[in-house]
Amino acid sequence: MSKTAKNTTLKDIAQEAGISAAAVSKVLNNHGGASKATQARVHEIAKRLNYSPNIVAKSLKVNKTKTLGLVVSDSSHSFFGAVIKGAQEEAAQLGYNIILANTNRDKENEKEAINTLIGKRIDGLLLASSRLTQRSDIRYLDSLNIPYVFLIRRSEDKKAPFVGNDNIAGSKAIVDHLIKTGSSRIHFLNMDKASTSSADRLKGYTAALKDNGIKYDPSLVYNTKPDIQEGYTVIRNILESGQRMEALFCGCDILGIGAMEAILEYGLKIPKDVRVCGYDDIEFAAYLRRPLTTMRQPKQSIGVKGIENLVARVEGIDDKQNVVVLKSELVVREST
Amino acid sequence: MSKTAKNTTLKDIAQEAGISAAAVSKVLNNHGGASKATQARVHEIAKRLNYSPNIVAKSLKVNKTKTLGLVVSDSSHSFFGAVIKGAQEEAAQLGYNIILANTNRDKENEKEAINTLIGKRIDGLLLASSRLTQRSDIRYLDSLNIPYVFLIRRSEDKKAPFVGNDNIAGSKAIVDHLIKTGSSRIHFLNMDKASTSSADRLKGYTAALKDNGIKYDPSLVYNTKPDIQEGYTVIRNILESGQRMEALFCGCDILGIGAMEAILEYGLKIPKDVRVCGYDDIEFAAYLRRPLTTMRQPKQSIGVKGIENLVARVEGIDDKQNVVVLKSELVVREST
DNA sequence: ATATACAGGTTAAACGATTAACCAATTTTA
DNA sequence: TAAAATTGGTTAATCGTTTAACCTGTATAT
16 A cells, blocks of 8 residues: 555646646636647546546635535434435535534534534535524634534524424424324423424424413423433333323434333333324334334435535525425324 | 635734744644744734634645545444444544545445545545455555555455454354254345355354254345345245244344334234344344344444554554454344 | 737646745854 | 854745636638
């Protein structure tokens, strides 16, 4: 593996073809001003010498890297997997590459990751489930001087570019489903209180109750971080405290999985004793102990639309929307 | 979002500090040759002007980008999610970034992806479940003149750098488990025939049979691509053909999920009538309809070790192993 | 026939860093 | 005290492109 082997450059081709490097550059970029014969010769030589343009040099010159940053809280999470794939493929389609960063749900990590991305001079930034959702964070993001788009979780500043689903409508729809199918006392295991997504899902929950004339009982609402074990623990504790539970809406499928484990282990039947639903429709939701009723978020589309929107910004196209809200879909399965 | 705002450069700092850009560079890189006072001044100005070194320029000069390529067949796949995360975090730790590429299991896509990565002048390449595993592909990869490491699926050329688990030992262990716990007629739903991983898993399967004095019956072995629906279809067809099935080893958990769906839908009980196991231990294997017995591959470690090994190559360290085989672990669950 | 346009290039500067080579002034060493 | 070494820098080249500005010879227009 000879690391010292030099790559072919424009100059090499120029020399071989007996013309200037500038001429070669123009040929290779179709910038005109070259005879058919020269064009053919240049292309032949380029192919023969296995030329691969040095994008680093080009980037330096044109001040664009054709690279976008994608920061996610946890790329191993099934949900993000789909988002990442959608984003990556759409980016490739549009001629961009993606550098991936993980934040592990930590704001400082996130800022650090963004800073190194900035050093690499990315053209734009996609923030999935970001922690930088406060108004003050927007000032920080704006100071980076590159376009950015929030994914999944929106900023407190509602004008900030965003692609995701309508959490209020989605959670209202799923709670409506629980009510219409017979429950009026509905526990809600939501995610971290801090996130705008959680806040919206709570709004949907209360809206559904109100619409159906049910009084909102805050003591039925719990918060924890999206983690199977956490979901298990919280629900187990509730059950062991002797509280009656007939229906449970989990803020995400991951919590739903943990919750179902706890419920089944406690000896209750799903859906006979307790009806459970989640949110997201992660890949395996249909194959769980009890296939899970959930709201299907258009995960891959979020990635795709996110990139589309970001690239439009990067390239200065201005017929783009600021806020793109995609539809989520109720998927009813065995668990309810 | 002013796109024209210029970033601070070394020159700006130099001007402000009244010294040359070279001096500033040295200060910022701790290359010595500057008074304490100058150092302090430079650092202060850099911070004040919000200086972020242009890594693109640096990369061009030093001919290293501190960027690695990671090509996977499908980043949305739960298994790769963990690998990607391990790789990304380890890379960050070592000062590298990762550009992600998807191939969708297509060799031409893979080559194309690699070519654009080469254009971006990545320092090294990680190939997860690559299609470029033939000897002729090694020549292609070598011609790229950058270090590469195979992940998960090894090359036919056994000397090629590789990080993954021992598929022969792993599949032998799990088939042993099926035999020791009472089955002698074991169906095997393996993945695509072409892959070295499948071939190794078949070797493990036959080795286990042989060790236990069971005759190998090729008519019990099926191949299909790793996809839930595929697994479902193949197994459903087998059952509908009237074949008796008492134990089933699936080449990956994904196939196991589809298989279990088919078996349960056909009215058979798991594990009473048919005992099923998979391979990989993807995140949700424990929460499926029937929690799945499987071999737990150290997915995140594969990513981590892969990067470690690749970076050692990139940086010319030579106490690295060529082939790193990590242990997989038998996880027995309800399905067997 | 003269001016004009165009085809097919060339030259040189620039992007923002790094780094080898050099230098003047001061300090240390013998 | 003279030579050597150190301190704290500077200059200029370089990485591989792109691109504005320029040039020259031929073809076309008037």
